[in-house]
Amino acid sequence: MKKAELRLTGSGGQGVILATIILAEAAFFDKKKVVQSQSYGPEARGGMCKAEVVIDDNPITYTKVATPNFLLALTQASFNKFHETVTDDAVVMVDHTVQVPEEYRKSHNVVMIPILETASVVIGNPMSANIVAVGAINEALGLCTVESLEKSVTGRIPKGTEELNIRALHAGMALVKASVGH
Amino acid sequence: MADRFALLQGNEACVEGAITAGMRFYSGYPITPSTEIAEGSAVRLPQVGGKFVQMEDEIGGIAAAIGASVVGVKSMTATSGPGFSLKQENIGYAAIAEIPVVVVDVQRSGPSTGLPTSPSQGDVMQARWGTHGDHPVIAISPCSVQDTYYQTIRCFNLAEKYRTPVILLMDEIVGHMREGIELVPEEELPEEFKIVNRDNNMVDGKPYACAKGEYVPHQPPFGTGTRYNITGLYSNEYGFPTNDNDIANAKATRLMEKIEKNLDDILDYEEENLDDATVAIVCYGGTTRAVMEAVAQLRNQGVKAGMFRPVTVWPFPEQRLKEIAKKVKTVLVVEHNYGQLVEEVEKVVKGAAKVEFLGKWDGTTITPAQIINKVKEVSKNAK
Amino acid sequence: MPSKLVEKTFRMENLPHIWCPGCGHGILMRDVAQAIENCNLDPEKVVIVSGIGCSSRAAGYMNFNTLHTAHGRAIAFATGIKMANPELTVIVITGDGDCTAIGGNHLIHACRRNIDITVVVFNNNIYGMTGGQYSPTTPTGEKGTTAPYGNIDNVFDITGLAQAAGATYTARGTAYHATQTIKLIENGIKNKGFSLIEGVSVCPTYYGRKNKKGSVVKMMNWQKDNAIDVKKAANMDEKELKGKLIIGEFYNNPSTTGEYTERYDEIIKKLGGDK
Numbered sequence: 001m002k003k004a005e006l007r008l009t010g011s012g013g014q015g016v017i018l019a020t021i022i023l024a025e026a027a028f029f030d031k032k033k034v035v036q037s038q039s040y041g042p043e044a045r046g047g048m049c050k051a052e053v054v055i056d057d058n059p060i061t062y063t064k065v066a067t068p069n070f071l072l073a074l075t076q077a078s079f080n081k082f083h084e085t086v087t088d089d090a091v092v093m094v095d096h097t098v099q100v101p102e103e104y105r106k107s108h109n110v111v112m113i114p115i116l117e118t119a120s121v122v123i124g125n126p127m128s129a130n131i132v133a134v135g136a137i138n139e140a141l142g143l144c145t146v147e148s149l150e151k152s153v154t155g156r157i158p159k160g161t162e163e164l165n166i167r168a169l170h171a172g173m174a175l176v177k178a179s180v181g182h
Numbered sequence: 183m184a185d186r187f188a189l190l191q192g193n194e195a196c197v198e199g200a201i202t203a204g205m206r207f208y209s210g211y212p213i214t215p216s217t218e219i220a221e222g223s224a225v226r227l228p229q230v231g232g233k234f235v236q237m238e239d240e241i242g243g244i245a246a247a248i249g250a251s252v253v254g255v256k257s258m259t260a261t262s263g264p265g266f267s268l269k270q271e272n273i274g275y276a277a278i279a280e281i282p283v284v285v286v287d288v289q290r291s292g293p294s295t296g297l298p299t300s301p302s303q304g305d306v307m308q309a310r311w312g313t314h315g316d317h318p319v320i321a322i323s324p325c326s327v328q329d330t331y332y333q334t335i336r337c338f339n340l341a342e343k344y345r346t347p348v349i350l351l352m353d354e355i356v357g358h359m360r361e362g363i364e365l366v367p368e369e370e371l372p373e374e375f376k377i378v379n380r381d382n383n384m385v386d387g388k389p390y391a392c393a394k395g396e397y398v399p400h401q402p403p404f405g406t407g408t409r410y411n412i413t414g415l416y417s418n419e420y421g422f423p424t425n426d427n428d429i430a431n432a433k434a435t436r437l438m439e440k441i442e443k444n445l446d447d448i449l450d451y452e453e454e455n456l457d458d459a460t461v462a463i464v465c466y467g468g469t470t471r472a473v474m475e476a477v478a479q480l481r482n483q484g485v486k487a488g489m490f491r492p493v494t495v496w497p498f499p500e501q502r503l504k505e506i507a508k509k510v511k512t513v514l515v516v517e518h519n520y521g522q523l524v525e526e527v528e529k530v531v532k533g534a535a536k537v538e539f540l541g542k543w544d545g546t547t548i549t550p551a552q553i554i555n556k557v558k559e560v561s562k563n564a565k
Numbered sequence: 566m567p568s569k570l571v572e573k574t575f576r577m578e579n580l581p582h583i584w585c586p587g588c589g590h591g592i593l594m595r596d597v598a599q600a601i602e603n604c605n606l607d608p609e610k611v612v613i614v615s616g617i618g619c620s621s622r623a624a625g626y627m628n629f630n631t632l633h634t635a636h637g638r639a640i641a642f643a644t645g646i647k648m649a650n651p652e653l654t655v656i657v658i659t660g661d662g663d664c665t666a667i668g669g670n671h672l673i674h675a676c677r678r679n680i681d682i683t684v685v686v687f688n689n690n691i692y693g694m695t696g697g698q699y700s701p702t703t704p705t706g707e708k709g710t711t712a713p714y715g716n717i718d719n720v721f722d723i724t725g726l727a728q729a730a731g732a733t734y735t736a737r738g739t740a741y742h743a744t745q746t747i748k749l750i751e752n753g754i755k756n757k758g759f760s761l762i763e764g765v766s767v768c769p770t771y772y773g774r775k776n777k778k779g780s781v782v783k784m785m786n787w788q789k790d791n792a793i794d795v796k797k798a799a800n801m802d803e804k805e806l807k808g809k810l811i812i813g814e815f816y817n818n819p820s821t822t823g824e825y826t827e828r829y830d831e832i833i834k835k836l837g838g839d840k
Contacts, residue, residue, distance in 0.1 A: 034361065062471050406609075
């Protein structure tokens, strides 16, 4: 596979760090080399949050992502801050509430899907948005086996929420399948 | 318990390494970005019959850890910059009283509260000279999650063997990133990381006496049948305080010599592509991985760059760097501070090569591209 | 000839001690040794931890496992010792400055945990080792080298502070009342929890001279004439108690929540960590 350098961004509390951990762990289960990292401010909730994961077949030297070939932006603020720094062929995934300039859409591979709405309306819990995103990202990039993803999700989320989160994962996959189908 | 293969943070790997090394006591105070080490120790220690205590402050954190070590229990405390400053007096205590203890400093941006969640390597000189007075110190800087697991074990081994505080000099980058690692069990550890336990057979029946040609005393743990005194004052071979300058001189010199005379055993460093290099890039801890990437890319572009990474930052691998400096044109030091280890490098290189510096102190990290540009720039200067 | 107690419990080769003639610390140190003896403890299993200051030199003279630590930190070191090996009897010898100024935070938190440590504070109302600066127990209005115009600080009530913070045994004795003080320390050691015994000392060299307290004999006589047992004091009013020194056992109430190391051992057992 091509070295994947993912940057996931959003608002603190949306669980983008956990999303990168799950992606990294699932890829690790699939015997890939992975590095996951994050940066955040002092706020536990509401601040800008950025988390990254590098996935490769070969040992990874530099642990951070300089120019990502995948960007997730769950909020307008995070899109505004991070959308310029991506590779030319990057997949840019945004929640459908985010305003993306027409020009940017033409020059970039933008996947616009209702992640937050799917979590709150379809799954019934806005807290599951990060897991919806994980499903969507994996469907778009084909990083890990679904089996490994499910294993990582169930190991990392609170006990008793397994069923809900597995549904969220598959709902995320379906969002991308549907959008690619268009 | 963690699986043998697991995706762990550097901080979590530190806890697992410590448990494998035999840590059975942890005391500390919460501080970002080291908190996961306290949290992990609180979870893991009672599972293996060990103890965790959250102390009232940073000073209490190291004091209790030294206390536990006095009764023979391998112990550790962890902190970050502000707490590292507070612990300094007792690092000196452990050094003069010759009590093994592992002190983890997950460096963050400073001074003072600085940028608490941002990476830095601003404590590298504090690790060497933070406590007052001449004193021995060993400080090891890991560069990956797997390395953190192994180097934590090595810290305990060196602390036990040399009866001195050993600092695991981590940074926010390594502490907070996650990588897949193998938690190699004790019985399968590579030779260089085999578990060391302190030798408690006293020399001549005196707790602080050393065998001829050796520099480490064998004082037994409290409660095991030898009643003696431990103090932070200069003291005689029974541990009793003295104002005798000859005794003080002998002890002060021995404390330094126990490191200096055992460099072959203590020193560790990593080299890459140095054989034909014209530029040697010196890095440690959190800058290492960016340098590795830069060296790989530079080599692809035909630039003869190599990497020299002190694993033991203190004692500094002087002799090896001297040899390297003779063969290259430029030594470039890359570190996340305003220029600290570079001064040690200058002292060692002494004009044998041009010493250049690339640093960052704004809480962001140095990228491979910045290193590549700097190498190209300094290569031009060297011509 | 030294007494049998001194021969048995002190490091004869390290005596005489460094304290000034007339200092109350020697008496208090002997009280601690006698209390240990009265408890029939195996000296191999007794650890004495001290900090820095005049009081803290006591550890080096006593023939037990002795740890002379950093200024203010004795109780924190002792916490690690007790946690790591609860079968040891851990006694801290400290001073008023060591224990309640620089080490005050460790004191109150060890009280709060009710960890089985016995702290004996040699209170001489002054920083003696550094030459007579005022301490948290120098009476308001009196002088020290750093309170040349009279001390304007209010004083700490050490036993009251310990009790409020959660100590399960508190008491006060004096250098003069050796027999009573030995018993108080003995009871403190026997308490399965945090115990604090304040031993009011005398410092003729600094505190006494600076405040014109007269000879050592006069200072000791003051303790004799002004100490009131806590039981007797209960029937006296504020006016009668003014200027008096209340001594005796103030609080002896094994905690309902249990001792700290025992509570931690319960966690270990629950997790199967003891196997």
